[in-house]
Amino acid sequence: MPVPLIYHSCYSELSLPERHRYPIGKYQKLQQQLLSIGVAPSQFQQPEPILPHELSLVHCPDYVRALCGGQLDARAMRRIGFPWSKALIARSLTSxxxxxxxxxxxxxxxxxxxxxxxxHHAFYDQGSGFCLFNDLVFAARSLQQQGVRRILIFDLDVHQGDGTALMLADNPDIITCSVHCDxxxxxxxxxxxxxxxxxxxxxxxDYLHEVAQALDCLLNWFQPDLVLYDAGVDCHQQDELGLLQLSTATLLERDRLVLQRCYNAQIPLAAVIGGGYQxxxxxxxxxxxxxxxxxxxxTAPLLAGKIKT
Structure with missing residues (x-):
């Protein structure tokens, strides 16, 4: 059965200043590449943006109102790293x-x-590092409200998931794991x-060994009902904001490792693409x-063979 792919064109529909550090076009480029290797358009599912008040599940209502209304002060926006715009809010709510x-x-x-x-750098009442709202925490808490008991957030972005860690520090049924560059x-x-x-x-x-050991321990000990996997690629050797030296082949082995272990354990896995800066x-x-x-x-070996490593 085809694996569901979630995408919205608004992810790359954001005008940023020239030479801005964030590679906003990567989302559209990624979907185009998937279509070019034969992924059917019907395999993509388009989310409808949430309403701002829904964010009160995990974020401070005053922060949400100020940010969505364009009233957040300049210092707070600099911490986020984006200039404010309606398009910025729309893509964030949709993501x-x-x-x-x-x-x-x-x-x-x-x-x-x-x-x-x-x-993963968004906190309860502030954004940071190109993150306005924390989608990992929001998804985990939303699913918890729907009756999912135990959730593991397995974060392999090169940067620590600091917002995720703090926001879920008092929630024993959502375990956070961050494997990052110190x-x-x-x-x-x-x-x-x-x-x-x-x-x-x-x-x-050694990196792959550490990832495997952490995941095996957490799956065996915590036995989650769902894994949220942040598959950031900013640990690649060519990344401009990361410091690790992983090759493309190692990224593939890492992702195979995570997906295969969850598949073998019959634990559902939802993956997000995470960071990557070139x-x-x-x-x-x-x-x-x-x-x-x-x-x-x-799920589709013929398609897999069309993607280069």
């Missing part, structure tokens, strides 16, 4: 809905992938339930495609 939909479809189908998401943003780390702060010069096989969108898209190659190896 929040997308990760929630991805999680819901994963529970139904076993696996689902979101062509956005991973905004000498990287954010400067002040928060305490996840399971943190692995890796040195920048870690060998690739000005060459074609090169960056190729890195994000490794997650889809790993997923298609389980």
């Amino acid at each position: 929040m809905a997308g990760t929630r939909l991805c999680a819901e479809l994963a529970l139904e189908k076993g696996l689902a992938l979101h062509l956005s998401g991973g905004y 000498k990287n943003f954010p400067y002040h780390k928060q305490a996840s339930d399971w943190d692995l702060a890796l040195p920048a010069d870690i060998a690739e096989q 000005r060459d969108l074609n090169a960056l898209t190729q890195l994000h495609l490794q997650l889809f190659k790993a997923a298609f190896e389980l």
